[in-house]
Amino acid sequence: MPARQHEACVSKPAISALRLKDAVVERALAEGFSVCRVAPADAIPEAPARLAAWLAEGHHGDMAWMEERTEERAAPGRLWSEVRSVVMLGMNYGTEGDPLATLDQKDRGAISLYARRRDYHDVVKGKLKSVAGLLAARGGVDVKVFVDTAPVMEKPLAQAAGLGWQGKHSVLVSREHGSWLFLGAIYTTAELPPDEPERDHCGSCRRCLDICPTDAFPAPYRLDARRCIAYLTVEHQGHIDAEFRAGIGNRIFGCDDCLAVCPWNKFAAAARETRLSLRDGLDALPLADLAALDDAAFRTLFAGTPVKRTGRDRFIRNVLIALGNSGRPDLAGSAETLLADASPLVRAMAVWALIRLSSERARALAPAALAGEDDAQVRNEWGALAPEPEHAS
Known part of the structure; x- marks a missing residue:
């Protein structure tokens, strides 16, 4: 018992x-x-x-x-x-x-x-x-x-x-x-x-x-x-x-x-x-539209989603890499607009994307951009620009 x-x-x-x-x-x-x-x-x-x-x-x-x-x-x-x-x-x-x-x-x-x-x-x-x-x-x-x-x-x-x-x-x-x-x-x-x-x-x-x-x-x-x-x-x-x-x-x-x-x-x-x-x-949002986002527009578009936590600058960094990989020279203007962005993360990838999409346009803009650039990584990206080919005599 x-x-x-x-x-x-x-x-x-x-x-x-x-x-x-x-x-x-x-x-x-x-x-x-x-x-x-x-x-x-x-x-x-x-x-x-x-x-x-x-x-x-x-x-x-x-x-x-x-x-x-x-x-x-x-x-x-x-x-x-x-x-x-x-x-x-x-x-x-x-x-x-x-x-x-x-x-x-x-x-x-x-x-x-x-x-x-x-x-x-x-x-x-x-x-x-x-x-x-x-x-x-x-x-x-x-x-x-x-x-x-x-x-x-x-x-x-x-x-x-x-x-x-x-x-x-x-x-x-x-x-x-x-x-x-x-x-x-x-x-x-x-x-x-x-x-x-x-x-x-x-x-x-x-x-x-x-x-x-x-x-x-x-x-x-x-x-x-x-x-x-x-x-x-x-x-x-x-x-x-x-x-x-x-x-x-x-x-x-x-x-x-x-x-x-x-x-x-x-x-x-x-x-x-x-x-x-x-x-x-x-x-499937257009890259050109995303590249144009300022901080306020970025926060509005991605409110309530995990994307917002990354912040506008890192996100635009990613968008510019995608632009550079697009194979679309007609999108070079989106990268060019961001060459003067306040964030060096953005500027650096804008240089990279522009060179990929239109090296001729990048070469034309390089002197003025470099004159006012103090970020080493951004200057390094400009350094990847190949010199202008010599014309045959």
């Missing part, structure tokens, strides 16, 4: 935890999340070594924040000692159209699929708070929510929770949603029943590696952000090295190439969450 009483006592919390988890999943799906699963807080013991190796190789570029709080980033318990479970949630942002269609329209700018929508940080965080609120109220537990804004390794945790696996392009891949998932995390003191981790299903496929225009993958499952177009056009603060400019093509914010070619995308349905709907007109 005492033994049976003891067995009943230990089984009751497990049932309660299971019901609590079911309620959390139900609320998550109702909020528009596509998947919700659980990992124990100690589920990624290999993460610290992997993160340290990646940082030691310098593959994070100038994302200095990746070097900060590395212990907390690699181990949930270091960030919050009381965490017992991590609820990982994914929201599908797939589309019915071809995300790469704009790449063939060289006079227009290609914006990554995720950035043609309302900023996912705002959408996902609000919904996470709803799910976490239910968890806290029903379970009498503490919670913390994260959406790419704290030292949390979402992708390894998502794999540990069974949402998907980190593919050879380092992005999470799901058998149900392909490569199109926004991730959010809820740390909680509740001990919830964990889900099984997902195993790797990439097999021998290497489409994501082979399509990269700038060779950003030194090996499968390893990303060198310094060569990644998404990093260069979104995160990188300075001038973009000449060796990457041609590969950037007309990608003016982000890059979807490695995600879009993943075979698992065939199982991904278009996003049903209305607040993730594509903003009309944000893709």
Whole structure:
């Protein structure tokens, strides 16, 4: 009899935890999340070594924040000692159209699929708070929510929770949603029943590696952000090295190439969450129109989207690279107009684009432009201008 009483006592919390988890999943799906699963807080013991190796190789570029709080980033318990479970949630942002269609329209700018929508940080965080609120109220537990804004390794945790696996392009891949998932995390003191981790299903496929225009993958499952177009056009603060400019093509914010070619995308349905709907007109915008944006117009056009966070100057830097790659001499005037821009980021790429589109016009403008130019990088771009060919006598 005492033994049976003891067995009943230990089984009751497990049932309660299971019901609590079911309620959390139900609320998550109702909020528009596509998947919700659980990992124990100690589920990624290999993460610290992997993160340290990646940082030691310098593959994070100038994302200095990746070097900060590395212990907390690699181990949930270091960030919050009381965490017992991590609820990982994914929201599908797939589309019915071809995300790469704009790449063939060289006079227009290609914006990554995720950035043609309302900023996912705002959408996902609000919904996470709803799910976490239910968890806290029903379970009498503490919670913390994260959406790419704290030292949390979402992708390894998502794999540990069974949402998907980190593919050879380092992005999470799901058998149900392909490569199109926004991730959010809820740390909680509740001990919830964990889900099984997902195993790797990439097999021998290497489409994501082979399509990269700038060779950003030194090996499968390893990303060198310094060569990644998404990093260069979104995160990188300075001038973009000449060796990457041609590969950037007309990608003016982000890059979807490695995600879009993943075979698992065939199982991904278009996003049903209305607040993730594509903003009309944000893709395939004429480069000439984008190059003419001042700061106020830039902020108005991209209000509420991730693009706005990059700022006008870096965005116009990207637009000018696309102009230089357009092969359209008739667009040289858009670059010429920006030779006197206040930002050296913009001036430098205006020089590069103008030389690519009309070296004759660039040669005519060079003396006056150089006379008043004090930025070394801008002067260096002018230095790439080939001397005027000698006429045969």
